[in-house]
Amino acid sequence: MLPEYLNERVSKALKREKLGLKDQNEILKKIEQTYENAKISPGEAIGVITAESFGEPSTQMTLNVFHFAGVAEMQVTVGLPRLVEIFDARKRPSTPEMKIPIKPKYAKTIEAVRQIAMSVRETKLVDISEQIVINVAKGNVEITLDRKKMRDLDIKPKEVLTKLIEGMKGLDVKEGENSIILKPKDKETVLSEVYKLKEKAKEIHIRGLKGVTHVLPIKNKEGDYIIHCAGSNLKEALLIEEAEKSRITTNDVFEVMDILGVEAARAAIINEAVKVLRDQGIDVDIRHIMFLADVMTRTGKIKGITRTGITGEKESVLARASFETPLKHIINASLIGERDDLNSVVENVILNQPVPLGTGLPGVIVKLPKGDKK
Amino acid sequence: MTDVYLNERFVGSVTNGKSYVNTLRDERRKGVLPLEMNCFYDQEYDIVYVDTTKGRARRPLIVAENGKSKLTEKHIDELKSGTIKWEKLVKEGIIEYLDASEEENAYIALEEEELTKEHTHLEISPISILGLTTSLIPYANYGGSSRLIRGSKIQKQSLGLYATNYLLRMDTDVNVLLYAQNPITKTFMHDIYGWDKYPAGQNVTIAIMSYEGYNMEDSIVLNKSSVQRGLARSIYFKPFNAEELRYQGGLVDEVCIPDKEVKGYRSEKDYRLLEEDGIVSTNTKVGQDDVLIGKVSPPRFLGEFEEFNIATNVKRESSVALTHGDSGVIDAVILTENEEGNRLVQLRLRQSRIPEVGDKFASRHGQKGVISILVPAEDLPFTASGIVPDLIFSPHGIPSRMTISHLIEVIAGKAGALSGRSIDATTFDAMPEKEIRKVLESLGFRDNGTETVYSGIDGRELKTKIYVGNMYYLRLKHMVANKLHARATGKIQLLTRQPIEGRAQGGGLRVGEMEKDCFVAHGTSLLLKERFDSDRTIVRICENCGMFGVYDSFKNKEYCTKCGANVKISSIEVSYAFKLLLDELKSLCVYPKLILGRKY
Numbered sequence: 014m015l016p017e018y019l020n021e022r023v024s025k026a027l028k029r030e031k032l033g034l035k036d037q038n039e040i041l042k043k044i045e046q047t048y049e050n051a052k053i054s055p056g057e058a059i060g061v062i063t064a065e066s067f068g069e070p071s072t073q074m075t076l077n078v079f080h081f082a083g084v085a086e087m088q089v090t091v092g093l094p095r096l097v098e099i100f101d102a103r104k105r106p107s108t109p110e111m112k113i114p115i116k117p118k119y120a121k122t123i124e125a126v127r128q129i130a131m132s133v134r135e136t137k138l139v140d141i142s143e144q145i146v147i148n149v150a151k152g153n154v155e156i157t158l159d160r161k162k163m164r165d166l167d168i169k170p171k172e173v174l175t176k177l178i179e180g181m182k183g184l185d186v187k188e189g190e191n192s193i194i195l196k197p198k199d200k201e202t203v204l205s206e207v208y209k210l211k212e213k214a215k216e217i218h219i220r221g222l223k224g225v226t227h228v229l230p231i232k233n234k235e236g237d238y239i240i241h242c243a244g245s246n247l248k249e250a251l252l253i254e255e256a257e258k259s260r261i262t263t264n265d266v267f268e269v270m271d272i273l274g275v276e277a278a279r280a281a282i283i284n285e286a287v288k289v290l291r292d293q294g295i296d297v298d299i300r301h302i303m304f305l306a307d308v309m310t311r312t313g314k315i316k317g318i319t320r321t322g323i324t325g326e327k328e329s330v331l332a333r334a335s336f337e338t339p340l341k342h343i344i345n346a347s348l349i350g351e352r353d354d355l356n357s358v359v360e361n362v363i364l365n366q367p368v369p370l371g372t373g374l375p376g377v378i379v380k381l382p383k384g385d386k387k
Numbered sequence: 388m389t390d391v392y393l394n395e396r397f398v399g400s401v402t403n404g405k406s407y408v409n410t411l412r413d414e415r416r417k418g419v420l421p422l423e424m425n426c427f428y429d430q431e432y433d434i435v436y437v438d439t440t441k442g443r444a445r446r447p448l449i450v451a452e453n454g455k456s457k458l459t460e461k462h463i464d465e466l467k468s469g470t471i472k473w474e475k476l477v478k479e480g481i482i483e484y485l486d487a488s489e490e491e492n493a494y495i496a497l498e499e500e501e502l503t504k505e506h507t508h509l510e511i512s513p514i515s516i517l518g519l520t521t522s523l524i525p526y527a528n529y530g531g532s533s534r535l536i537r538g539s540k541i542q543k544q545s546l547g548l549y550a551t552n553y554l555l556r557m558d559t560d561v562n563v564l565l566y567a568q569n570p571i572t573k574t575f576m577h578d579i580y581g582w583d584k585y586p587a588g589q590n591v592t593i594a595i596m597s598y599e600g601y602n603m604e605d606s607i608v609l610n611k612s613s614v615q616r617g618l619a620r621s622i623y624f625k626p627f628n629a630e631e632l633r634y635q636g637g638l639v640d641e642v643c644i645p646d647k648e649v650k651g652y653r654s655e656k657d658y659r660l661l662e663e664d665g666i667v668s669t670n671t672k673v674g675q676d677d678v679l680i681g682k683v684s685p686p687r688f689l690g691e692f693e694e695f696n697i698a699t700n701v702k703r704e705s706s707v708a709l710t711h712g713d714s715g716v717i718d719a720v721i722l723t724e725n726e727e728g729n730r731l732v733q734l735r736l737r738q739s740r741i742p743e744v745g746d747k748f749a750s751r752h753g754q755k756g757v758i759s760i761l762v763p764a765e766d767l768p769f770t771a772s773g774i775v776p777d778l779i780f781s782p783h784g785i786p787s788r789m790t791i792s793h794l795i796e797v798i799a800g801k802a803g804a805l806s807g808r809s810i811d812a813t814t815f816d817a818m819p820e821k822e823i824r825k826v827l828e829s830l831g832f833r834d835n836g837t838e839t840v841y842s843g844i845d846g847r848e849l850k851t852k853i854y855v856g857n858m859y860y861l862r863l864k865h866m867v868a869n870k871l872h873a874r875a876t877g878k879i880q881l882l883t884r885q886p887i888e889g890r891a892q893g894g895g896l897r898v899g900e901m902e903k904d905c906f907v908a909h910g911t912s913l914l915l916k917e918r919f920d921s922d923r924t925i926v927r928i929c930e931n932c933g934m935f936g937v938y939d940s941f942k943n944k945e946y947c948t949k950c951g952a953n954v955k956i957s958s959i960e961v962s963y964a965f966k967l968l969l970d971e972l973k974s975l976c977v978y979p980k981l982i983l984g985r986k987y
Binding site: 056057061064065343358362363364366367369370371372 | 903919923
């Protein structure tokens with residue numbers, strides 16, 4: 014009666030305890046009984062129960078303003094807005110965040126960790142240049158590099174030059190005295206084009222992970238160094254030599270999906286949701302969250318609980334129409350002649366028929382008398 | 388050069404903004420410039436703003452110069468003796484009004500001792516941060532700001548004497564508290580306001596303890612015997628009126644006892660209280676559905692009726708009657724005329740409102756609660772000296788809300804009641820707790836306000852000492868009598884055939900979307916169906932085309948308007964709202980075909 018993995022564990026444990034056959038049977042019986050009792054009966058409205066289990070406590074969530082007072086922390090979306098973000102499956106979190114643990118052998122001093130953190134942060138050309146100006150007379154862009162900042166970040170001018178050549182194709186990149194000069198190859202360039210060039214040059218990526226705007230090295234309770242990053246770039250983070258790759262986390266579920274696959278994305282959804290709820294001191298059973306994550310990822314893609322996501326994929330026209338944008342659904346249904354079999358809750362409430370759930374689920378099978386066909 | 392703006396408009400510039408502003412102020416204090424003028428020098432942008440417009444909130448402050456207040460002891464003595472008045476101080480530039488922008492330039496000392504040379508003004512009193520209602524809260528400096536806000540909000544809902552001429556007025560929704568009292572613990576504002584002339588509340592003896600679990604979740608236990616002696620009793624007035632309207636063709640409404648021929652005649656019983664003139668007299672007891680003013684109106688569409696109707700004089704009934712569940716005594720009848728010269732009949736219904744389970748009470752500290760039970764005095768706990776509380780307040784209301792002022796009022800009220808005087812509980816300036824304790828001690832009571840209490844049920848001494856004292860309690864205008872509502876069947880909407888909404892119309896209570904979810908979550912599918920059965924209908928469906936068929940009850944035949952009589956027509960039960968939905972879809976040229984199957 015027990016599933017295989019449970020059976021194995023139980024029999025192993027029984028062997029270890031060296032019990033008599035009678036006792037063994039007794040225990041097995043009890044376990045089976047407990048397992049049987051824990052099963053959900055057919056017709057239980059687990060979806061609604063999950064929805065209520067989330068909905069009721071989330072009305073108690075408050076915008077926790079006191080949370081950030083004075084602590085070296087980064088601004089992260091928490092509470093209801095974050096929960097909505099997760100379950101709506103927004104493509105990007107409003108505050109992407111990544112945590113990179115550092116291998117102990119590289120984290121001997123806080124200085125070393127800080128050095129790593131600085132190399133993780135994205136450095137753009139603007140960050141290391143004193144000024145970027147357009148020389149109107151010559152029709153070019155002059156970049157004056159900030160030597161001090163470059164020394165701090167350990168960046169050589171050569172490196173900047175190569176990055177610039179890479180990033181600004183179709184341009185003449187020359188090293189002047191004390192500055193770098195960008196000049197369009199086409200001599201008759203209009204000034205507005207030069208301006209665009211300048212703006213593009215500012216954003217040239219020099220070093221670090223793209224998208225990571227802030228870094229904050231933190232020593233956690235276990236004594237491990239973790240770099241908190243505002244902005245997430247899992248793909249590049251996995252290439253960092255000093256990082257403990259198996260423990261890197263990000264709050265961008267879609268990024269996890271792209272890089273590690275749908276099962277990891279499911280786990281990420283669960284983790285993120287649990288994190289939000291724990292933060293607010295709300296106790297929702299993990300199985301509700303797991304169920305929701307399952308529903309969101311069951312197609313192999315992440316789908317939010319929105320009219321474009323799983324709610325929009327409901328079978329029934331009436332059910333979809335009663336959620337959002339009824340006109341769209343009714344028009345489309347009438348165009349293709351859609352059929353509604355009234356298999357779910359809302360349709361039957363609209364028609365005032367018993368809902369096929371709980372006591373309304375079981376039907377009666379009757380053997381009809383011979384004369385009556387159909 | 389500093390730009391000068393007068394009433395937001397550029398008027399010119401001066402060389403030194405700061406000294407210019409100071410000159411303006413001096414001139415104002417001397418009386419050369421108007422007292423309503425305020426000026427502000429913006430140091431950051433180097434701009435002077437002068438404002439004389441209306442609508443700015445301004446507040447009075449004492450002017451200070453060289454570390455000395457301009458208001459001297461002499462002034463205060465003169466004020467006390469009445470030889471000078473406030474206006475004079477304002478005119479002389481001792482007190483001046485600042486608006487929000489001029490306050491930016493001011494450096495205000497809170498106390499006279501704090502004054503330094505840099506200070507420009509002195510606060511008249513720290514209480515000026517509070518408004519009228521908030522300053523009515525005793526010991527407000529011992530309570531949190533959120534509770535003070537709630538406390539002042541609650542005071543506005545309390546019953547009292549709202550106007551001395553209430554018997555001559557015809558206001559809607561009027562409550563008047565009988566036996567209203569002046570509080571024992573009062574603030575300076577009670578005297579300024581004239582609270583003794585318009586009191587709203589009563590001094591009650593309270594015990595802070597639980598009572599058989601009846602005061603859970605902010606509910607309060609009230610002494611039934613006290614209520615019977617008149618505690619928190621109030622009267623409620625409700626006006627009714629009828630107007631003799633004029634219609635086209637010289638027709639007028641008529642206030643009278645309606646004829647039996649009148650269209651929409653109620654039953655004879657409903658009209659029994661009407662006098663000859665068609666109006667009930669004063670001091671008549673009226674109950675639900677009783678007609679208060681009998682009135683008939685001319686028919687609606689006059690032209691049509693005259694041509695076809697034989698009975699020419701079919702008038703409509705348009706009496707004013709009490710709604711379902713309402714009752715009371717007619718307090719006053721007023722016959723008058725309105726501005727258009729139409730005859731106007733006004734009635735005032737009076738109801739005696741004795742506190743009952745569900746009525747709302749509150750102290751002045753934002754501590755509101757609802758009566759959960761009325762207990763006879765013999766069942767209530769009593770102190771060693773035989774005092775029985777009027778009200779029992781739950782101690783669970785205190786820790787999370789931190790209304791210390793509530794607790795202090797209890798002993799302050801107790802000290803006041805026992806020594807026969809009122810206690811000054813003005814914010815920041817109240818009689819200190821130490822002194823209250825001294826008073827209690829000198830009167831032979833425990834100084835912390837607790838008492839030995841015996842159970843009212845079995846007479847045994849309670850193991851703990853109970854905090855007993857006096858408080859000023861307010862009866863709030865939210866009473867169950869105005870809110871109680873339930874219905875089985877009743878009026879339905881014409882369009883959807885679902886029950887109508889609202890207590891006043893005798894409507895239903897909605898089982899909404901979330902309530903529906905609860906039924907679903909419980910799996911009580913058939914119960915859910917029954918709940919939503921209010922608009923169920925039987926419709927006939929043509930099984931050929933899937934649209935509505937027709938039942939001809941005269942011929943006892945079913946047919947389909949499209950497919951004729953030779954098709955199978957089946958009856959199904961659906962909600963009327965669904966039938967409407969299908970009709971609506973059809974009107975949009977969408978063909979909703981119903982395919983019937985066997986249910987089992």
